[in-house]
Amino acid sequence: MNDTISAIATAAGPAAIGIVRISGPDAEAVLRRCFRPLPSELPSHKLLHGWVIDPSTNEPLDEGLAVFMRAPKSYTGEHGVELQVHGGSLNLRRIFEATLSAGARQAQAGEFSLRAFLNGRIDLVRAEAIAELIHAESDEALRVARAQLGGALSKPIEALRLRLLELLVMLEGQLDFGEEDELQDWDSGELARQLEVLQGQLALLLRNQENARWYLGGLRVAFLGPPNVGKSSLFNLLLGADRAIVTERAGTTRDVLEESLRIEEQRFLLSDTAGLATQTDDPVERIGIARSLSTAEQADVLVWLLDAAQLGEGSASLPPDFDAAARLLVVNKVDLLEDPSSARLEVLERELRSYLRGAWAEAPLSWLSARSGEGRQALEKNMLAAARALRAQAEFDMALFCNLRQVEAVRAAAAATARAVQGLAEAYYPLELLCSDVREAAEALGSIVGVIAVDEVLDGIFARFCIGK
Numbered sequence: 263m264n265d266t267i268s269a270i271a272t273a274a275g276p277a278a279i280g281i282v283r284i285s286g287p288d289a290e291a292v293l294r295r296c297f298r299p300l301p302s303e304l305p306s307h308k309l310l311h312g313w314v315i316d317p318s319t320n321e322p323l324d325e326g327l328a329v330f331m332r333a334p335k336s337y338t339g340e341h342g343v344e345l346q347v348h349g350g351s352l353n354l355r356r357i358f359e360a361t362l363s364a365g366a367r368q369a370q371a372g373e374f375s376l377r378a379f380l381n382g383r384i385d386l387v388r389a390e391a392i393a394e395l396i397h398a399e400s401d402e403a404l405r406v407a408r409a410q411l412g413g414a415l416s417k418p419i420e421a422l423r424l425r426l427l428e429l430l431v432m433l434e435g436q437l438d439f440g441e442e443d444e445l446q447d448w449d450s451g452e453l454a455r456q457l458e459v460l461q462g463q464l465a466l467l468l469r470n471q472e473n474a475r476w477y478l479g480g481l482r483v484a485f486l487g488p489p490n491v492g493k494s495s496l497f498n499l500l501l502g503a504d505r506a507i508v509t510e511r512a513g514t515t516r517d518v519l520e521e522s523l524r525i526e527e528q529r530f531l532l533s534d535t536a537g538l539a540t541q542t543d544d545p546v547e548r549i550g551i552a553r554s555l556s557t558a559e560q561a562d563v564l565v566w567l568l569d570a571a572q573l574g575e576g577s578a579s580l581p582p583d584f585d586a587a588a589r590l591l592v593v594n595k596v597d598l599l600e601d602p603s604s605a606r607l608e609v610l611e612r613e614l615r616s617y618l619r620g621a622w623a624e625a626p627l628s629w630l631s632a633r634s635g636e637g638r639q640a641l642e643k644n645m646l647a648a649a650r651a652l653r654a655q656a657e658f659d660m661a662l663f664c665n666l667r668q669v670e671a672v673r674a675a676a677a678a679t680a681r682a683v684q685g686l687a688e689a690y691y692p693l694e695l696l697c698s699d700v701r702e703a704a705e706a707l708g709s710i711v712g713v714i715a716v717d718e719v720l721d722g723i724f725a726r727f728c729i730g731k
């Protein structure tokens with residue numbers, strides 16, 4: 263980090279303005295070699311008008327603005343310079359090369375942020391959030407990144423970690439100075455209580471993660487029903503494409519198809535499944551049915567389809583009794599009904615509900631013709647209402663959303679904390695093991711924000727104590 267780096271900071275292509283960014287101890291010297299005029303005393307955070315010069319030929323390259331940011335008040339925490347010049351790939355390239363001739367080195371990908379991290383300007387969560395912000399393709403992703411840049415995740419993680427470190431300080435104090443290698447009774451009860459609180463908070467973070475899926479990843483919806491009821495037709499209707507094969511032969515859909523659908527703010531992952539025919543001799547169809555069952559078990563929303571033509575005859579098949587967060591009923595092929603008046607539909611619905619069991623009897627119902635598209639909006643409304651109700655139940659804090667690396671670390675911290683709690687409940691659990699559990703939990707959380715050396719922090723905390731205490 264004792265050299266000075268430079269890079270084009272704006273996207274390639276024609277543009278009104280482009281920025282070349284420089285960071286490092288020699289930023290001022292580099293600027294002086296390639297930008298004129300400059301005052302002898304360089305002000306910080308002030309735009310200066312002038313010309314970018316090629317230092318090897320003294321040729322003026324472009325008119326623009328330069329800003330110098332004196333350390334540590336810059337993104338990287340080092341002296342920084344930004345040259346704001348005309349955009350366009352070639353022009354920016356020439357100006358960037360001028361900064362190299364002036365003594366800077368080409369920066370590597372992410373090197374500015376790496377320096378910001380190493381200089382303690384941002385923690386790892388914020389560094390990751392910056393990358394997320396740059397790559398965000400949805401409003402949700404953008405909101406998460408913004409919140410995390412503001413420390414929404416780092417702060418609670420850091421608070422949990424410091425609590426663990428305080429416990430560790432106490433435990434190690436006992437280990438170093440205590441006579442016993444076991445905790446005193448009054449200590450162990452209090453310690454267990456505090457660890458359980460931490461355990462609860464870690465569990466909350468993990469639960470939040472589970473629920474995040476409903477917001478960011480999409481709610482899983484499985485269409486179920488006997489063969490030929492119109493599952494594939496509905497799938498295609500909602501997606502507006504011939505995604506699934508529709509045929510008059512029962513058992514055509516043999517595998518599980520998955521597609522993503524957006525209705526207003528909610529993303530759904532739709533799976534069209536093979537029918538749940540109970541008896542079939544076709545081994546391929548049987549595998550399809552097994553897959554349908556496992557899809558159904560994983561779904562958040564189960565949609566059970568019935569054939570309108572079979573309703574009045576009492577021969578409609580009953581939905582399976584899986585657990586699901588939400589259920590919807592769809593009666594398809596209303597176009598086949600001789601009398602589709604609302605009075606008749608009401609009678610049919612009442613009849614149907616009378617023999618449905620459990621949560622299915624209460625499930626919202628929509629009438630549909632997958633063939634004509636009639637009733638599609640009502641079904642979408644029911645899907646959206648179900649999603650909103652689920653989201654209202656599921657506590658989820660967008661700002662606490664963790665990426666895969668962070669989740670793994672939270673899991674490791676939760677596992678180590680659980681070990682400590684369990685150990686404390688046992689008749690004999692060596693103090694050293696307790697220390698190592700708590701230390702492991704703290705280190706796991708530390709790795710989220712990027713504190714790798716727990717000992718340094720420990721020293722800091724120890725410094726606030728005195729030996730006699």
Ligand code: GDP
Nearest residue numbers: 490491492493494495508509510595631632633
């Ligand atoms: P799946 O086996 O449940 O996936 O059913 P399909 O979507 O393959 O449909 C089976 C048959 O029912 C096909 O011949 C479809 O054209 C027909 N079908 C599907 N939806 C409707 C509908 O709303 N009205 C009528 N009349 N026929 C339909």
